[in-house]
Amino acid sequence: MLEEIKHVQATADLLHSEQQVEAAIDNMAQEINIALADRNPLLLCVLNGGIPTFGKLLTRLTMPLTIDSINASRYQNQTSGGSIEWLLKPETPLKGRTVLIIDDILDEGITLQAIYHYCRGQGAAAVYSAVLVDKILDHEKPLTADFVGLHVENRYLFGYGMDYKGYLRNAPGIFACKE
Ligand SMILES: O=P(O)(O)OC[C@H]1O[C@H](OP(=O)(O)OP(=O)(O)O)[C@H](O)[C@@H]1O
Numbered sequence: 100m101l102e103e104i105k106h107v108q109a110t111a112d113l114l115h116s117e118q119q120v121e122a123a124i125d126n127m128a129q130e131i132n133i134a135l136a137d138r139n140p141l142l143l144c145v146l147n148g149g150i151p152t153f154g155k156l157l158t159r160l161t162m163p164l165t166i167d168s169i170n171a172s173r174y175q176n177q178t179s180g181g182s183i184e185w186l187l188k189p190e191t192p193l194k195g196r197t198v199l200i201i202d203d204i205l206d207e208g209i210t211l212q213a214i215y216h217y218c219r220g221q222g223a224a225a226v227y228s229a230v231l232v233d234k235i236l237d238h239e240k241p242l243t244a245d246f247v248g249l250h251v252e253n254r255y256l257f258g259y260g261m262d263y264k265g266y267l268r269n270a271p272g273i274f275a276c277k278e
C-alpha cells in the first residue's frame with residue numbers, strides 16, 4: 100500500500116500551491132466574517148477531510164462562535180463514493196442555531212446535502228456551508244456551497260484534508276492524481 104501511495108504522490112500534478120490555498124482560505128474567512136458577524140454561529144467540522152480547512156478558518160474568524168464535529172462518510176477511503184455512513188453526530192443542540200458546515204470538498208454534493216438536511220431536521224435556524232474546493236462537474240449538484248475557496252477541475256484530488264485511500268491528507272497543496 101505505501102508503495103502505491105508514494106507512486107501516486109510522485110506522479111501527481113500540483114494544481115494549487117500552499118500559498119494559493121492559504122490565500123483562498125484568507126478570502127473565505129473574510130467573507131464569513133462579514134456574512135456571519137452577528138450570528139453566533141456553530142461551526143461544524145466534517146470529519147475527517149474537513150479538519151485542515153476547519154482549523155485554518157477557525158483562527159481567522161473573529162465573531163463569537165462555538166464548534167462541534169460531524170462525520171458522514173461516503174468514500175470510506177476509496178476513490179468513488181457509496182452510501183453515507185453516519186459515524187458521528189454533533190452533541191451540541193442545533194435548534195435555533197446558525198450552523199456553518201465546513202468541509203474540504205464539494206464533489207457530487209451528496210455528503211453536504213445529507214448534512215444540510217440533518218441540520219435542518221434538528222431545528223437549525225439557518226445552515227451555511229464552506230468548502231475549500233468545489234469540483235467542477237458537467238452536471239448540476241444537489242446544492243451549492245455558500246463559501247468556496249477554489250473551483251477545481253474534475254480529477255481525483257488529494258491534499259489539505261483530501262485523501263487518496265486514507266493517505267496524503269497532509270500534502271501541502273491541492274494535487275490531482277494522474278489518470
Ligand atoms: O460531494 P461528495 O461526492 O459527497 O463528496 C464529498 C465528501 O467526500 C469526502 O468525504 P469522505 O466520505 O471521503 O470521508 P473523509 O472526510 O473521512 O475523507 C469529503 O471529505 C466530503 O465530505
Ligand code: HPA
Nearest residue numbers: 206254255256257261262
Ligand atoms: O477528489 C476527491 N479527493 C478526495 N476525496 C474526495 N471526496 C470526494 N471527492 C474527492
